[in-house]
Amino acid sequence: MIQIAGLSHCFSDNVVISYPDWQVADGEHSLILGASGSGKTTLLHLMSGLLKPTNGSVIFDTQEINQLSPSRMDKFRGAHVGLIFQKPHLIAALTVKENIKLSTFLGKKPEHNRHIEEMLDSLGLIELAHRKVHQLSQGQAQRVAIARALINHPKFVFGDEPTASLDDESCMKVVELLKRQSDQHGATLVIATHDQRVKNHFSNKLEL
Amino acid sequence: MNIPLLSLKSILSRPLSTLLSWLLMSFGVTIVVLILLVSAQLKNEISKNAQGIDLVVGAKGSPLQLILCNIFHVDFPTGNISLKEANNLSRNRYIESAIPMSLGDSYRGYRIVGTTKAYGDLYGAEIQSGQWFEEDMKAVVGANVANLLGLNLGSQFQSQHGMSEEGEEHEEQSIIVAGILAPSSTILDDLILVSIPSIWNVHEHEEEPGEHEGEIIDLPKLGIAVSQEQLEEEEITSILIKYRSPMAAVMLPRMVNEVGNFQAASPAYETARLFNIIGVGVDVVNIIGILIVVISAISVFIALLHSLKDRKYDIAIMRSMGATRRQIFVHVLMEGLLIAILGCISGLVLAHAAIGILAFYLEKLNLSWSFFVNDEVWVLTGGLIIGMLAAIIPAGLAYKTDISKTLSKA
Structure with a gap:
């Protein structure tokens, strides 16, 4: 379960943004909706520990993550959190498979080849395993980013506009994929978007 | 991963x-290490060849030339000194030993040195086959000379006047190889040694060689025996002197310089002077090498940034x-x-390979690719x-x- 309470963040230019209390149950799929500039990304960063809130708390199950030291936070994120962004931003120096391996390494999880290939296979990427990143289409690259976020079986998956730069068909595919994979791994899914196409696929919505 | x-x-x-950073690092390290290796091996070589020689006495001229010619056998002789005066000097009480040297001839580019067995003993020379020359017109040849000119025991050759391969041959007289030296990594490897009178013989065109009237006089300090006529008339190039006491270093050079056209040169002093002269050039090349390494660092810095x-x-x-x-x-x-590790390693390999190639083309320099110096570790650490x-x-x-800031700016 993820719980946010009394959360606010003060930017460097003294603009303060406050968020309503909200919670997401274990295994639930939820959506943060709002126009650009409404603070969706900031909320997602606060919830995933990339940013420390000025006030309030973010609680994962019983762990209040904003109390963790920066390096413990990095480790916690590596072990329990999967993040997907609007653009895939894969590491260009590595192949598809190596990008996935990097995730297991940074998350301090064992690097099982079979496990990685299963993941690639389930996302229809197995043929692309040894491709360089720049040889992929936008949709393929986004699927690799999903594989990278999920390979460590995170308990919490966050998506920041994961569908914004995709066409309708790819958009639906990615949403289905995220939901299916999260269910498969028992992960809690939180997506921040202004994309109206995905609105109706989720029940727990936080409108900003 | x-x-x-x-x-x-x-x-x-x-x-x-x-590639650019690596090449720069590599070449910079190569230059620095190459300089290090060449100067270390050269110093090594020089000290090995100058061992046991405290003073060289020869004809007036450049003292450096005297040293280069009589110890390292690279420059031309400064001239000759009279045997009589040399013998008189050799009896000085400050002198422990004196080895006579007579230079000026060569055979196919290799220098013929008229001297005594004491010269070989100075470098601890060992005979590989044959024996030391007991009589005139017999030669003991260095290992390189025997190898490269294909000389065997009993081979005959005519000495040539001067130090170049084009020198005029002394046709009347043949020298016979009596012994071949084992390799010693000293200058001996590249020399042909004969007795002092052999040199005189090949230059006597008119007279009957080898026949001199009168009684034979022993010159014990120089280790040769000559006739009265020879003592009066003949000349040698130099004598290599070993001091009897530290006092000699103070007294002897001054005494020598007072005699006729004699001059004394100290190998230690002259080689130090030589290194000072070369040192400027070495420093400049070294600085260029270090500069290239620094440029490589800048290139790494810019590339990363x-x-x-x-x-x-x-x-x-x-x-x-x-x-x-x-x-x-x-x-x-x-x-x-x-990039630094790769550059350092390839630079090191390149430097040693370059030494190997240099050694191949400059046989006289006695360089070896497998020669390592401790300072290389410092170059690596520095790199x-x-x-x-x-x-x-x-x-x-x-x-x-x-x-957070970076990710939200995407």
Whole structure:
């Protein structure tokens, strides 16, 4: 379960943004909706520990993550959190498979080849395993980013506009994929978007 | 996957800038190490060849030339000194031993030295086959000479006047090889040794060689025996002197310089002077080498800084995947370090290969590719530190990357 309470963040230019209390149950799929500039990304960063809130708390199950030291936070994120962004931003120096391996390494999880290939296979990427990143289409690259976020079986998956730069068909595919994979791994899914196409696929919505 | 592998893949994904940095580092290290190796081996060589010789006495001229010619056998003789006066000097009480030298002839580019067995003993020469010359017109040849000219025991050859291969031959007189020396890595390897009178013989065109009237006089200090006529008339090039006491270093040179056209030169002093002269050139080349290494560091620095612009997001993503700040720092630092390590290793290999090639073309220089000096470790350490310094600022910037800000700016 993820719980946010009394959360606010003060930017460097003294603009303060406050968020309503909200919670997401274990295994639930939820959506943060709002126009650009409404603070969706900031909320997602606060919830995933990339940013420390000025006030309030973010609680994962019983762990209040904003109390963790920066390096413990990095480790916690590596072990329990999967993040997907609007653009895939894969590491260009590595192949598809190596990008996935990097995730297991940074998350301090064992690097099982079979496990990685299963993941690639389930996302229809197995043929692309040894491709360089720049040889992929936008949709393929986004699927690799999903594989990278999920390979460590995170308990919490966050998506920041994961569908914004995709066409309708790819958009639906990615949403289905995220939901299916999260269910498969028992992960809690939180997506921040202004994309109206995905609105109706989720029940727990936080409108900003 | 691990950090070093990630860094390696990262530098390989920028092949051109990596190649440039690597080449610069490599050449810089090559130059520095090459200078180090050549000067160390040269100094080694010089001290080996000058061992046991405290003073060289010869005709007036350049003292450096006297040393170069009589010890290292590279320059031309300064002239001759009279045997009689040389003998008188050799009886001086400050002198422990004196070896006579008579230069000026050669055979196919290799110098013929008229001397005594004492000259061979000076370098601890050992006979490989045959024996030391007991009589005139017999020669003991160095290992290289025997090898390269194909001389065997009993081979005959005519000496040539002068030091060049085109010298006029002394046709009337043949020299017979009586002994071949074992390799000693000293100047002896490249010399042909004969007795002092042999040199005189080949230059006597009119008279009957080898026949001199009158009683034979022994010159014990010089280790030769000559007739009265020879003592009066003949000349030698120089004598190599070993002092009897430290006092001799003070007294003897002054005494020598007072005699006729004699001059005394100290090998230790002249070689030190030579190194001072060469030293400027060596320093300049060394500075160029170090400069290239520094330019390489700058190229690493610029390449990393430039790549960070594109990789800011990658780094933020890696942080979001659980990478700690320290891991990111090490990752970027390792990229500079890897280029430095590769450059240092290839520079070292290149320098030793260059020595090997030099040794092949300059047989007289006695260089060896497998010769290592301790200072190479310092060059390597220096190279690695410079590589690390070049990467430290980019690594620091990567360390400080603000994940949230970078990710929200995409």
